[in-house]
Amino acid sequence: MEAVIEYKCPNCGSGMVFDAAAGTLSCPGCGRQDNIEQMMDPLKSQTFTEQDVKEYHCTSCGAVIVTEPETSATSCSFCGSAVVLSDRLSGQFAPVMVIPFTIAKEAAMKAFKKWCRNGLLTPRGFMSADRVTGITGIYVPFWLYDLHNDIEVQAQGTKVRIYTQGDYRITETQHYSIYRKIQVDYVRLPLDASEKMNDALMDKLEPFPYDQLKAFKTPYLAGYLAEKYSYDDEQLFPRAKEKTSAYVDAFISSTVSGYTNVSYIDKQVDTTMKRADYVLLPVWMVRYNFNRAEYTFAMNGQTGKVVGKPPISKAKVAAWFAGISAVSFVALKIVSWTMGGGFL
Amino acid sequence: MRRPFTLLAALLMFVVCAAALAIPGHSEAAEAGSETKNLIYDKANLLTQQEWDELNALANRYGAKRETDIIILTSTNAENQDVQLKTENFYDDQAPGYDKPHGNAVILTMDMRNREVYLAGFGKAETALDDSRLDKIRSKMTPDLTRAEYAKAFERYITLSYTYMGYKPGVNPDNILFALWFQLGAALIIGGIIVTVMVYRSGGRVTVSGATYENRGTSGVLEHADQYIRTTVTKTKIPKNNGSGSRGGGGGTTGGGSSHSGSRGSF
Numbered sequence A: 001m002e003a004v005i006e007y008k009c010p011n012c013g014s015g016m017v018f019d020a021a022a023g024t025l026s027c028p029g030c031g032r033q034d035n036i037e038q039m040m041d042p043l044k045s046q047t048f049t050e051q052d053v054k055e056y057h058c059t060s061c062g063a064v065i066v067t068e069p070e071t072s073a074t075s076c077s078f079c080g081s082a083v084v085l086s087d088r089l090s091g092q093f094a095p096v097m098v099i100p101f102t103i104a105k106e107a108a109m110k111a112f113k114k115w116c117r118n119g120l121l122t123p124r125g126f127m128s129a130d131r132v133t134g135i136t137g138i139y140v141p142f143w144l145y146d147l148h149n150d151i152e153v154q155a156q157g158t159k160v161r162i163y164t165q166g167d168y169r170i171t172e173t174q175h176y177s178i179y180r181k182i183q184v185d186y187v188r189l190p191l192d193a194s195e196k197m198n199d200a201l202m203d204k205l206e207p208f209p210y211d212q213l214k215a216f217k218t219p220y221l222a223g224y225l226a227e228k229y230s231y232d233d234e235q236l237f238p239r240a241k242e243k244t245s246a247y248v249d250a251f252i253s254s255t256v257s258g259y260t261n262v263s264y265i266d267k268q269v270d271t272t273m274k275r276a277d278y279v280l281l282p283v284w285m286v287r288y289n290f291n292r293a294e295y296t297f298a299m300n301g302q303t304g305k306v307v308g309k310p311p312i313s314k315a316k317v318a319a320w321f322a323g324i325s326a327v328s329f330v331a332l333k334i335v336s337w338t339m340g341g342g343f344l
Numbered sequence B: 001m002r003r004p005f006t007l008l009a010a011l012l013m014f015v016v017c018a019a020a021l022a023i024p025g026h027s028e029a030a031e032a033g034s035e036t037k038n039l040i041y042d043k044a045n046l047l048t049q050q051e052w053d054e055l056n057a058l059a060n061r062y063g064a065k066r067e068t069d070i071i072i073l074t075s076t077n078a079e080n081q082d083v084q085l086k087t088e089n090f091y092d093d094q095a096p097g098y099d100k101p102h103g104n105a106v107i108l109t110m111d112m113r114n115r116e117v118y119l120a121g122f123g124k125a126e127t128a129l130d131d132s133r134l135d136k137i138r139s140k141m142t143p144d145l146t147r148a149e150y151a152k153a154f155e156r157y158i159t160l161s162y163t164y165m166g167y168k169p170g171v172n173p174d175n176i177l178f179a180l181w182f183q184l185g186a187a188l189i190i191g192g193i194i195v196t197v198m199v200y201r202s203g204g205r206v207t208v209s210g211a212t213y214e215n216r217g218t219s220g221v222l223e224h225a226d227q228y229i230r231t232t233v234t235k236t237k238i239p240k241n242n243g244s245g246s247r248g249g250g251g252g253t254t255g256g257g258s259s260h261s262g263s264r265g266s267f
């Protein structure tokens, strides 16, 4: 049984790819467009054998498809046909849902150039965005967690009142013992499950529009790269808890109000995983060479949000610093002048 | 292309502003034409001739800018006259004033016999240098008087009288917002903070929070208690702010009917 799926156009035999703008599987040869949601996924009709696949061969040209172990969709390096490696998308690696790309390659490139032009602190040479060495659309594996938190908090709070009585300033401090029992549920908290991807970069790509989530079908991957997860939901669970701990703290302090000062004595947070869905989310990775250094940027394939550390121009930082300081100085002068200070 | 130039222009503007404001009044040298008045009556011989020349020139120059005579009167007080009365009599008899006789003047009187000092503001200076401002000037010059550094103390008096008259009556001239070093420092701190945030945010920022993923329907407080335990009270005595050495005397009216502000103390 062949573990490679390709999408041959029934009309002309060309290799079909996913068209991000139209949201269809389309043929570059004759223009045929197929609605993916109504398609039978070839993956589902396969009777897949439970044994390790040693080698993948392109069904178009027969060449060996060279991939990294986590790649689940790619293109044949000889003939360019879009291929999906079905054994890496089935069984425990079968994604439940996918957010398909809506920003195609050209649009992504345009959006990235626009982002570079708007860089307030980046060097002028960088803003032209003419050194892009690669732009790759990747379906990145994510776990979407539903987490249930049972929280118990003990704290001490004070309310302080200060007033004067005769020649004395009186500070009156009321002490309270505070107890809260809280329940917080987080739904569809995303965590990237790929070892290769930078966690901080992926976190900044949020939010992903969940209304665009579709039932997973392999044609969405045609023409793009895709990866399978490196960490399963149990392995990533500690990171999920860590990610929500700031959210939990913010929630707790929102329930303790009206105090001058609160100090926590005990915080018990019991987090349980209600559900974890394996999904693929669309990310454009852009590599950029500037001054002999390589910079990596990521773009949300749905919203177009760009993240990644660009080079910083010292001259521009200095100019902004001087400009903002000058404006603040003049503003302070005007304030002091309206208050009755001389302009000197 | 255009953006760095506008920013450099802003940098230039900042330097020019700061320089122009750091050197106050350098362009107003036009006063040199008017004749020099004798404003220092050093009957107790506290100053050398050179000190006298310099201080008298300073008093003339700064006084012209505020249209007020800045006068110093020192006395061994052989007749043992009260220092406030001495000041009032001097004003009635000598009829000083920048604009007219019995006009705008601020007078510093030194009674070397009783080691007392009195400051009085007449005319425009009665409001522009009210009791509290004269108290401030007196308390700032008293340490130098105690050390017998009279020239230094008098210079302080002349420059402070000039500076304080530049503020609207009623406001505190020592408000930190009016201080140039504070304005410069605060402007640089604001610039530093904003640019740091800009650099920090250049790599994209997190735009989600707990609320993005929170299920509002099932999240909330199940049980809560806010139990009052006790109250603690601390009492601190409010310090009385009387000036260093002695209390200020306040203003009054001269025998000739001129009202004035005033501040009195010893050194």
Ligand SMILES: [Zn+2]
Residues within 6 Å of the ligand: A009, A010, A011, A012, A013, A014, A027, A028, A029, A030, A031, A032
């Ligand atoms: Zn076709």
Ligand SMILES: [Zn+2]
Residues within 6 Å of the ligand: A058, A059, A060, A061, A062, A063, A076, A077, A078, A079, A080, A081
């Ligand atoms: Zn091939």
